[in-house]
Amino acid sequence: MVVKVDLKDKIYKLKKEKNAVILAHYYQRPEIQEVADYVGDSLGLSQKATGINADIIVFAGVHFMAETAKILNPTRKVVLPDLNAGCSLADSCPSDTFGNFTASYPNHTVITYINCSAEIKAMSDLVCTSSNALKIVNSVPKEKPIIFAPDQNLGKYIIKQTGRDMLLWDGSCIVHEAFCINKLLELYQKNPGAVIIAHPESEEHILKTATYIGSTAGMINYVKEHSKEKFIVATEAGILHEMRKKVPGVVLIPAPIKEDNTCACSECAYMKVNTLQKLYDCLLNESPQIDVPSAIRKKALLPIKRMLELSN
DSSP: OOOOOOHHHHHHHHHHHTTEEEEEETTSOHHHHHHOSEEEOHHHHHHHHTTOOOSEEEEESOHHHHHHHHHHOTTSEEEOSOTTOOOHHHHTSOHHHHHHHHHTOTTSEEEEESSSOHHHHHTOSEEEOTTTHHHHHHTSOTTSOEEEESBHHHHHHHHHHHOOOEEEOOBOOTTTTOBOHHHHHHHHHHSTTOEEEEOTTSOHHHHTTOSEEOOHHHHHHHHHHTTTSOEEEESOTTHHHHHHHHSTTOOEEEOOBSSOOSSSSOOOTTGGGOOHHHHHHHHHHTOSBOOOOHHHHHHHHHHHHHHHHHHO
C-alpha cells in the first residue's frame, strides 16, 4: 500500500529537519498562511524577523520583505519561494532616479515606506509601515522638511492626519488603486449599514467612504472589536482568510475593482506567484536565496532599526 504524503506534512517535516522558520504576509494564499510559523503585516513581520534563531528563514511574501529579513539577519539564510514576487510600489521608485531626487533637497528628512528596495532604504533616514507611519512622521521635528516615498496615497493620508507639508514621490500600489468608487457605492447600497474599512494606500476618494482606515493588522483588529457588524474590506483579498479565522460568521465583502476578474476583488499578482509547491521546493533546495550587499545592508539597517525602536 502506497501512502501519499501531504505537501503540508512534507513542509512541516523539512522545516524541523532544517531548523527553518516560515514567515508569511496576510496577502499570501490561504494554504501558505496555514503552514507559516508567523503571519503578519510588514511591521509585525519586521519585528518578528529581529528575534529569529532558525538557520533558514523562508519568507512567503514579496522581494522587499525578504530583503528586509536579510538586512536584519545577515548571517542567516533567507529564501523566497519565487524571485518574481516583486512589488509595483517598489518598482515605481528606482534607486538612481530617487538618488537624484533626494540630492535636490539636501535639507529634507527622507522617510520611506517599507515597500521599497534595500537600495532605497539605504538612502533613507527613517523607514515606516502603514501601522506606524503617523508615529514615524511625528517623530521628526515640525520645522524639518520631509520627503516621503514611494506611496503618494499613503503620503497624502499622512499629510491630512498630521498637517505636515511633505514632498511626495509619485508612486502607488496597483492593488490599492484598483478599487472602483462607483461599484463600491453600489455595493454599499445593496448592503446598507455595512462598515467600509480601507488601507491607507487606497486612493483618497475610497478613503473618504471608510469608517476605519488602517494597516492590514489594524483592519483585522478593528473587525475583531466590532464583530457584530458587516464589513466591506478595501485591501488585498488575501486578508479575508485571517479575518474569517478571527471572526467566523461575520460577513466580509471584498471591495470591488474597476476591472472584472474571477473574484471581483483586488488581488496582488506578485503575492500570488508564491505557491505551496514553490515554498516546499525553496525550502528543500534552500534556493532562491536573497542577498544584500554589505555596504547597502549596513546603511539600510539604520533607518529600519530607528523604525523598530520608535515602534516599541
